[in-house]
Amino acid sequence: MIKYVATDVDGTLTIRRGDVRISIExxxxxRLLEANGIKVSLISGNSLPVTLGLRGYIGASGPAIAENGCIIYFHGYKHVCNSKPPDELKDIAIKMGLVESWQNKFRFHDLAFFIPKNLDKSKIKDYINEIEKISNKYGFKVLWSGYALHILPENGGKGQGVKIASELLGYKPEEVATIGDGENDVDMLKFGNFSACPQDASEEVKGTVKYIASKPGGEGFLEIAKFIINKQKSV
Structure with a gap:
């Protein structure tokens, strides 16, 4: 029985992958999941103020999980990670031409960088590899979300964030479902009883989940929500 759903935001709750507008669907x-007694958490690479604000306005009652699982807010702060990338890693990313996220000043552990239009996005793996050469020495890793490149502590990750949030709520892994679309969601999608993604998710994600929606973005999320509810009603 699914009692808790943890969902990514960008590309999963937005109109489509690559879009930042939250889908009405x-x-x-x-709200359909919540009305059926299933708590929902937003888990994002965004900073806590953004994630926590969205959680409240959208109507999710589960913990807000931000910075790719590094920090959780539920009746107070829970820091999963215990450090922040040093200035050297930040300087390397900027020298490569990456643009620092405006949210970094509000972050505790995870730093995000955007790839500007004048840089070749097909070389994302090259950017990641270059930064990882230095970051690994400090105990940090690099993730690509489909929206931004993130540098975060090795013990961070959405899978760890959902695991701890589930424990805070008192739910077992078999009572948890996860939904996402990007490469930084993969470890989370391996946690719990059920995993799903919108139709326009990355190929790596599609190869990981148990259910792929027939529609993209937020429309796909609504389809997944109805699938979870209908499946439980039929048991």
Whole structure:
């Protein structure tokens, strides 16, 4: 029985992958789950103020999980990670031409960088490898979300964030479902009883989940929400 759903935001609750506008269908999906007694958490690479604000306005009652699982807010702060990338890693990313996220000043552990239009996005793996050469020495890793490149502590990750959030709520892994679309969601999608993604998710994600929606973005999320509810009603 699914009692708790942890969902990514960008590309999963937005209109489509690559878009940042929250889908009305996704909001309806979250409220449908909540109305059926299933708590929903937003888990994002965004900073806590953004994630926590969205959680409240959308109507999700589960913990807000931000910075790719590094920090959780539920009746107070829970720091999963215990450090922040040093200035050297930040300087390397900027010298490569990456643009620092405006949210970094509000972050505790995870730093995000965007790839500007004048840089070749097909070389994302090259950017990651270059930064990882230095970051690994400090105990940090690099993730690509489909929206931004993130540098975070090795013990961070959405899978760890969902695991701890589930424990805070008192739910077992078999009572948890996870939904996402990007490469930084993969470890999370391996946690719990059920995993799903929108139709326009990355190929790596599609190869990981148990259910792939027939529709993209937020429309796909609503489809997944209805699937979870209908499946439980039929048992």
């Amino acid at each position: 996704a909001i309806n999906g979250i």
